[in-house]
Amino acid sequence: MDQPVRPEALPSFPAWEPVSGLYILATPIGNLGDITLRALAVLQGASLIACEDTRVTGKLLKHYGIKARLQRLDDHAGPETRARVIDEARQAPVVLVSDAGTPLISDPGYRLVREARSAGVMVTSIPGPCAAIAALAMAGLPSDRFLFAGFLPVKDKARAEALEELAGVAATLVFYETAPRLEKSLLAIARLWPEREVAVARELTKLHEECRSGTAAVLAAHYAAHPPKGEIVLLVGPPAPSEAPVLDTDALLRAALAEAGPGKAAGIVARTTGIDRATLYARALELKSA
Numbered sequence: 631m632d633q634p635v636r637p638e639a640l641p642s643f644p645a646w647e648p649v650s651g652l653y654i655l656a657t658p659i660g661n662l663g664d665i666t667l668r669a670l671a672v673l674q675g676a677s678l679i680a681c682e683d684t685r686v687t688g689k690l691l692k693h694y695g696i697k698a699r700l701q702r703l704d705d706h707a708g709p710e711t712r713a714r715v716i717d718e719a720r721q722a723p724v725v726l727v728s729d730a731g732t733p734l735i736s737d738p739g740y741r742l743v744r745e746a747r748s749a750g751v752m753v754t755s756i757p758g759p760c761a762a763i764a765a766l767a768m769a770g771l772p773s774d775r776f777l778f779a780g781f782l783p784v785k786d787k788a789r790a791e792a793l794e795e796l797a798g799v800a801a802t803l804v805f806y807e808t809a810p811r812l813e814k815s816l817l818a819i820a821r822l823w824p825e826r827e828v829a830v831a832r833e834l835t836k837l838h839e840e841c842r843s844g845t846a847a848v849l850a851a852h853y854a855a856h857p858p859k860g861e862i863v864l865l866v867g868p869p870a871p872s873e874a875p876v877l878d879t880d881a882l883l884r885a886a887l888a889e890a891g892p893g894k895a896a897g898i899v900a901r902t903t904g905i906d907r908a909t910l911y912a913r914a915l916e917l918k919s920a
């Protein structure tokens with residue numbers, strides 16, 4: 631899919647009479663072939679394409695031989711920029727894309743869509759790739775109920791709290807993750823849910839695509855030994871009906887002690903389980919000296 635494609639070489643762009651409005655259009659998450667014929671027709675007929683990074687979108691358009699006016703519209707775009715884009719969408723087709731996948735899904739666009747709708751501008755979606763959905767489709771975890779939770783916080787405490795908040799959710803949890811943070815997130819999940827099935831879906835639709843399943847501890851050990859590269863979706867299976875609300879505290883303390891001293895380990899486990907910190911600290915000291 632690296633060779634540029636001539637539009638006339640495609641099966642055919644469906645006929646599309648450009649209609650004014652805002653088109654929220656999904657683009658590939660890796661493999662440039664993953665774009666719909668309707669998306670190509672709309673991109674070709676657009677009066678303006680609002681995008682996160684003109685170089686990234688320019689590359690996609692070049693691949694398909696499409697020439698278009700591009701306007702940067704990222705998370706830093708102010709209300710005047712959005713107002714100008716919305717004004718244009720009243721009179722002509724304006725497309726919103728992100729660097730990859732579906733706009734608004736951990737990507738910019740929410741304010742633009744909200745303001746366009748309240749301004750009475752037609753807003754529609756040209757659906758296509760989304761890494762969360764691609765990962766869910768291939769991970770082999772229950773897909774009848776899932777909760778997309780975006781990126782986990784970077785800081786340890788905030789990450790642990792964000793996970794704890796989701797503890798009671800009876801659904802597969804889907805997170806976006808980065809390679810440098812994967813191991814820490816897996817360790818945090820191992821501490822909280824040592825028995826749940828976890829999947830790491832990496833580099834989807836690309837040459838080195840992989841989807842690896844196991845417990846979080848096993849996956850953490852794997853990625854400690856083989857530091858991952860590229861883009862990652864992290865999925866955590868739902869709690870088993872038998873999942874004990876409070877898990878083996880010794881196991882939790884041992885996992886925490888592998889990363890922190892007795893005081894911090896007791897604090898982490900206290901937050902996770904609600905058990906008294908002083909009791910846990912005493913037990914952490916015993917485990918450490920055993």
Ligand code: SAM
Pocket residue numbers: 659660728730731732733734735736737759760761762805806807808831832833834835836861862863
């Ligand atoms: N809007 C995009 C979508 O629809 O998937 C997501 C944008 S978000 C800024 C980028 C994150 O999506 C990455 O950090 C990664 O977690 C995930 N992602 C994007 N492409 C991916 C891919 N090819 N394989 C695995 N994860 C991917």
